[in-house]
Amino acid sequence: MPNPLKPEKSVVTTCAYCGVGCGFKAETRGDKIVRMTPWKEGKANHGHSCIKGRFAYDYYIAADRVRTPLIRASIEDPWAPVSWEEAFSHAASEFKRIQAKYGVKSVGAVSSSRCTNEEIFLVQKFARAVLGNNNIDNCARICHSPTQFGLTNTIGWGAASQHFDSILQADVIMVVGANPTEGHPVFGSLMKRRIRQGAKLVVIDPRKTETVESAHCKADVHLAIRPGTNVATLDSFAHVIVREKLYNEAFVRARCEVNEFENWKALVGSDKYAPEVVGPIAGVDPEDIRKAARLYAGGPNSAIYYGLGVTEHSQGSTGVMCLGNLGLSCGMLGREGVGVNPLRGQGNVQGGSCLGSWPHVFSGYRFVTDDATRHSFEAEWGVTLDAEPGLRLPNMLDSAVSGAFKGMYVMGEDPVQSDPNQHHVIAAMKNMECVVLHDLFLNETSKYAHVFFPGSSSLEKDGTFTNAERRVSRVRKVVEPLAGYEDWEITVKFMNAMGYRISYSSAGEVLDEIARLSPAYRGMSFALIDRIGSAQWPCDEEAPEGTEVLHRVKFPRANGLGTFMLTEYVPTAERTSDQYPLLLTTGRILTQYNVGTQTRRTANSMWHPEDVLEINADDAAPRGLRDGDWVHISSRFGQIELRAQISERVNSGVVYTTFHHAKSKANAVTSDLSDWATNCPEYKVTAVDVVRISAPASADANEGARPGVKTPAKELEPAE
Amino acid sequence: MWSELRGLKDEIDFGTPPRDGSPVTLEIDDVTVSVPAGSSVMLAAAKAGRNIPKLCATDMLEPFGSCRVCLIEVEGRNGYPASCTTPVAEGMSVRTQSPTLQRLRHGVLELYLSDFPPSEIPDGWSEFHETLKAEGVAENRYGAGCNHFDSEIDASNPYFLFDPAKCIVCSRCVRACAEVQGTFAITIAGRSFESKVVASQDQPFFESECVSCGACVQACPSHALVEKSLFEGEYRHAQSAEA
Incomplete structure (x- = not known):
């Protein structure tokens, strides 16, 4: 075997997968990334890595990466490739039309924890300063x-x-x-x-x-x-x-x-x-x-x-x-x-939380209802901001189903696959007049979108991620964006097309704006991170290089004291019954990442080609189930089909699956119950029954809408 | 501890992990240096800017002392101990270079070289290759003897391959899998000339308990474990040596 070819260049950046946020050196030959090696100075990983960050990066050059903007008048039409200018002006004119017809609050935006801090901040700025409402949420809604x-x-x-x-x-x-x-x-x-x-x-x-x-x-x-x-x-x-x-x-x-x-x-x-x-x-x-x-x-x-x-x-x-x-x-x-x-699931859940991608708070968890805070943003942004909290993502979807909410800018998210009660989400999507999706790939949600902005992968842009330990690390551009623009530039250009004048010469300037407007990030800058590698917030005058351990002297509450909340146990309304005797819970596996958009496009799928249902032998035996049999899983909300795996990892009465593959649609069965305080969906508990079937009822069975079970007419009803 | 020692100096490998004892002062080639008690002489030397050649040591792993390249002389002590497994002591005086040390190191490196595919020496850029270059060892005195050149390449993993012909059995992969990753999927099977790196029960990597974290590939000093993506054309998905 000959010797390997030596990489020519290396760029230190941060992994875009889970919340650990490992430092990596992206090594290139010419314009091609030839390997990712863990960065020894990365304070989150100290030179270690996992299969996803180290090896599963080729998705960025997957053949089905969208390389040009797409638009269409109706979701029945095929996509038409257009120039960036046309895509921006089309999306902007649609949003303006909708707002003129249905009101300022009939549109909103959703960002993702896969986005950088700068992008997340810009998307919430888009909602608040450009759309003029607080209809902004992010995918941490459904996890943390x-x-x-x-x-x-x-x-x-x-x-x-x-x-x-x-x-x-x-x-x-x-x-x-x-x-x-x-x-x-x-x-x-x-x-x-x-x-x-x-x-x-x-x-x-x-x-x-x-x-x-x-x-x-x-x-x-x-x-x-x-x-x-x-x-x-x-x-x-x-x-x-x-x-x-x-x-x-x-x-x-x-x-x-x-x-x-x-x-x-x-x-x-x-x-x-x-x-x-x-x-x-x-x-x-x-x-x-x-x-x-x-x-x-x-x-x-x-x-x-x-x-x-x-x-x-x-x-x-x-x-x-x-x-x-x-x-x-x-x-x-x-x-x-x-x-x-x-332990945060996605690379930048903490950043998404910190940077105001919520309908009720600005960056730093300060309420939109607070006049002083709002005025500081108004002064910086040069517009008057809405004092009323906006809609959460589930409420946007409910409101879309009922007909009041008509347009959405979705960045880096796939709500149709990852949000609960898929039928309801689809009904909501179908009811909107303009869904602008900003992503790397066409996905489940793109089936219901009218405008598609082809985004840049984390290897193609500058910015920062905040990991699960509050550590802000640099994302550095390794290769040029495939579709021409870095994601933060796309959002800025969309803002411009909407008539809001703003320009940034680099992502670093966005971080500077974040620092001016967010107390915990006050000391953050590209220059600081370049100098010390990374910094954990709070990073300010008192802690110029960040803070490793919080709460050393006092708690960040008005009186400085920690407090106890009363935590009465209230059993979930989702219970087993004769009809649905088992409890389904969900999780993830090493080689795949969330809904699999990235990892399914890599060789990682060799380890996990499909989601399976783990079931205890005591539950399998009475159902005549053997390892590898196909099963039909039904809940009060929908049904899916998977292969069964007899497993001692789950106790009798509990079944388990992962949610990495779009075709298995685990969220078609999950309930529409959610956390009493935050609407975070109850993915972890669904009463189901499991029945052996001889073979999956073909691809369309996986559409979730089987005849006689859940008709399209029913789907259009509000979830309650 | 690391942050104090390393700064952001990525290229420096201190050879052994940092310790947090009270400071100990010693002399390395007449350079005075202070390091925490429990540190190795190898780490102290790296801190003093007197890096000692090594193959089985790296600062992400506990010292192992198997390659015998990092030998030193300590004033007032007999023999030529390995610097990676020799802890520092107050007032110690260490020599990292001497004619005797050079002769010993060359002998050891030539033995490694005698069982490394000769065609793979030019153009190589692994730690092993760089060490040979730095020490000025280009050929060996042993000639063609028993070797592992015809060992089968394990290309089962989609991301990296294992070429036993290039393995110097330093155990860095084994230790990385255990200490860094905590999976314990790799071991050394056999003894002496027969000793070889195996995954799980001598299975192909893909079928073993290996979780493909890449720690072993990162640790390997001789490109025996190496990313397939570094090869162009057919080698990307790895062919045998003859192909």
């Missing part, structure tokens, strides 16, 4: 919106309290509803390193994940709870801590609102949350709850890491508050080795 709500209300900031390296000081690691070795592999490796050094591991997850047991890494306690019983379980945890007086009284007296602590104690200390009561509800041994709670409270350093298994529930926000309460009660906040940390 409860994190923002739950943590803000307990410890003050909806963000991880720690940096990743903090875990190397942890004595007890508690992983709740997350599977880092698959979903956040580089962090998973760091966690395993700490476990091999002797840290104890508690895992709360319905499924026996890789994290629960792998080579030289075994959970000391695995609570395989029934999906939907997080809050009961965590309250029972708290019960043990209160009844056995394992809480850290000194910390609570010094750092927390004591009255709220007493109220919380009274609630979780009541008999209904005793492990003996909760155990049977959650399907776990009461002794295991006690053991896990004692481990956590015992520390000395205990750290919580959680994922969508906590948030994507009707009590998602309550679940997050339970974790905030636990951290406060045991004094596990404010130093290295402890903390409450969300």
Whole structure:
């Protein structure tokens, strides 16, 4: 074999996959990327990588990348390639027409956590300053919106309290509803390193994940709870801590609102949350709850890491508050080795949250209703801004179904595939007069779009990402954008076409504007990141190079104290019945990433060519199921067909699948229930039945609308 | 610790991971340097700007001491210890270059070279190749003996290939899989001349427990484990040596 060809050039950039945000060197020969190697100075990954970031980058030159803008008058028409100018002016004239006919608030925008901070900021600016309303949301709505709500209300900031390296000081690691070795592999490796050094591991997850047991890494306690019983379980945890007086009284007296602590104690200390009561509800041994709670409270350093298994529930926000309460009660906040940390799914979920892609808050979580904040934005942007909070994404869709909401600018998102109750989303899309989609590829949503802006991959643009530990790192352009423009330029040109005069000479100028308008980002700039590699917010005069550990002295609340929220357990309305006896929960696998837009276009699919349904042998046997059989999965909301895999990873009564492949349409069966506080959909609990079938009922069966089950007429009705 | 030591100097490999003990001061080739207790002499030398040649050591992995290229002399001590596994001590005086050290290192490198495909020496740019160049070792005294040149290439993984002919059995891949990734998918099977890198139960990489994180490829100093994307044309999806 000859020697490999040496790359000519390398550019340090940040991986666009999960929330770990690894630093990479993109190495090129000519204008071609020939490999991605992990950057040793990357403070999130220290030279490590996973299969996605290191190898699965070829999607950027996939044959079906859209290279020219497309428009069409109706979704029945074929797409017509047009110039950028025509695409911008068409989209702008449609939005203006709609606003003139249906009102200022009949249009909105949605951004994605795959976008850079600069793009996310520009899209919300587009909604607020150009459209003149606050109809702006982002995909964190469907994953980590409860994190923002739950943590803000307990410890003050909806963000991880720690940096990743903090875990190397942890004595007890508690992983709740997350599977880092698959979903956040580089962090998973760091966690395993700490476990091999002797840290104890508690895992709360319905499924026996890789994290629960792998080579030289075994959970000391695995609570395989029934999906939907997080809050009961965590309250029972708290019960043990209160009844056995394992809480850290000194910390609570010094750092927390004591009255709220007493109220919380009274609630979780009541008999209904005793492990003996909760155990049977959650399907776990009461002794295991006690053991896990004692481990956590015992520390000395205990750290919580959680994922969508906590948030994507009707009590998602309550679940997050339970974790905030636990951290406060045991004094596990404010130093290295402890903390409450969300593991963010997409590369820039934290950035999406920080930068005002929400209908009710500007960047830095400051309310649009607050006059002073609004005036500061008005001064910078030169327009009057709407003081009324806008619509959330699910509300935009509801409003589209009912006919009031008519146009949407969607950047880097595929709501038809990734949002709950697909039939409802499709009905909403069909009812809109102008859907502008800005993406790399035509996707499920593009079937209902009228304008398509071909975007740039993260290898083709400048900007920043904020990872799950609040670390802001540079995304640097490695190759020229295939369709001609970087994404931030496209949004700016769309703004210009709408008549809003603004220009930026670089993405760095957008970050400068973010810094001027967002307290936690005040010190951020391309120059700072170029000099020190990356910086964790808050980054300001007091912390010019950023902050690794939050809450060291006080909590970012008005009185500086942490507080306890009452977390009464309310079972989800989604329950099993004779007709739907099993609970379906969902997750992800190492080699594929979310809805698979990128990874399915790489060789990663060799490992995971299709989504399968994991089912316990005890549930498979009475259904006559064998490994590899096709099954029909039906819920109250829809049906899908997958192959079954008999698995001991799930307990009897629970089935599990991944959602990486568009053709399997896992979200066609998920319910339309959502978190009480934030509308984050309850993806993690759906009552289903599973029936063996001889073969899938052909491709159109996967359309989700089978005859006699859910007619198109019904689809058009509002979801309630 | 890393941030203090490394700055953003990507190209420097300190050879062994940082430690956080109290400072120890020593002399490397008459350069005075302070490093935390528990650090290796190799790390101290790198910090002093006196980098010691090495093959099995890298600062992402715990020291292993197998390649015997990083030998040093320590004043007042016998022999030629490996600098990667020798901890620093207060007042220590270390020599990284001497005629004897050069003779020993050359002998070791020539042994490696004798079992490395000769056609793969020119144009090579791996750490192994760079070390040979830096030490001025271009040929070996041993001639054609037993070798691994005809070993079968494992090209089962879509992203990287393993060419045992180029493997110097330094165990960096094995240790990266264990220490960095935590998957423990790679091991060394066999003993002595028969020792070789295998995935899981001597399976093709694609069928093994390997999770394709790339840590082994990153760690490999001799391009035995290497990204397929670095080859043009048919080698991208890897052919055998004869093809």
